[in-house]
Amino acid sequence: MSADDDQDDIDASKAPLMDHLVELRRRLLWSLLAVGAAFILCFAFAKQIYNLLLWPYRWAAGVNTPIEMIYTAPQEFFFTEMKLALFGAVFIAFPVIASQLYMFVAPGLYKNERRAFLPFLAATPVLFLLGAALVYFLAMPLAMTFFLSMQQSGEDGVKIALTAKVSEYLSLIMTLILAFGVCFQLPVVLTLLARAGIITADWLRKYRRHAIMVMVVIAAVLTPPDPISQLALWIPTILLYELSILAVSMAEKKRDQAKEADEDDKSDE
Incomplete structure (x- = not known):
């Protein structure tokens, strides 16, 4: 074409x-x-x-422990x-x-742009589901284990037990799902930026330390104030950043190959 x-x-x-x-x-x-x-x-x-x-x-x-919640x-x-x-x-x-x-x-969009955009459209909900699954099966149980460990069973005559509000529990798990789901879009966003020529794999490698510091801040802001849930978001985000570098490198190779093919076609003409 x-x-x-x-x-x-x-x-x-x-x-x-x-x-x-x-x-x-x-x-x-x-x-x-x-x-x-x-x-x-x-x-x-x-x-x-x-x-x-x-x-x-x-x-x-x-x-088997009964859960009591209030509103x-x-x-x-x-x-x-x-x-x-x-x-x-x-x-x-x-x-x-x-x-x-x-x-x-x-x-x-050009036809080649449509074909290039469709994989990212399909990857977005898949990555969001992976982030939500990580919250459901790992981050949220670890966070609740941390919070429940703060209870006191009659120490010094003081008993402190968690009786969570239905709205606050929902807000907590929804916030975590959204935070993880959005952070898991990192490969899609960075690869699209690379295809647009805004960033390169070398640029991502150069500013890796800065990106890690930003991820630490984001994890601290978006997750509960316990180190377990923050690490549960921070570590996968770093892995996704490294995966993004690999994806951007592959995108750059495909773009270079396409340019070489166009130049060969022009030279043949």
Whole structure:
């Protein structure tokens, strides 16, 4: 496919501003409908979803240990369920939202750019799920084990026991899932920046120490103030940074090979 053919594809897809706005409204409408349908479904099963999110707490406290949680305002648990339903709705509807976004921007991309963009579109939810799984099976149980270890069983006549609020527990696990899910997008973001020519693998290697310090700060801000959960975010993020360097290096090699092939074609002509 020549550059002229690609330019013809883009020229053929050009439309007046009003047509673009109508198309944007249509894509937003489909995304909102997907979120709304998923919200209704998640709200119908909000209690079951919340109980599922309590399993990291159970693993920390002991599977057979009864868990008692409270809410201190009449409407608190209702709004907690709504927040949970919205969180689950966006999570479930993400493939629809991403596909609508892609269909909106795809007409303005070259064909080779569309082919290059699709793998990143597919990798985004997979990496987010990996981050969420790390929270569910590792970071959250470790964090709850740390918090539960602070309880006192009648020492010096003082008994201190954790009775968590439903809203605060949900906020904690949602914050961790979002933090890990966003941090796990690092390879996608850096590889896209490399494809755009903004960064290089050598640049990432040069500023590796600076990146590590930034990761330490991010882990300290986004996670609870215990070293276990902070390390649970910091270590995978460093590994993802190293994976990003490898991905950027591969992207640079492909770009150089494509340039050499174009130069060979021009020389043959």
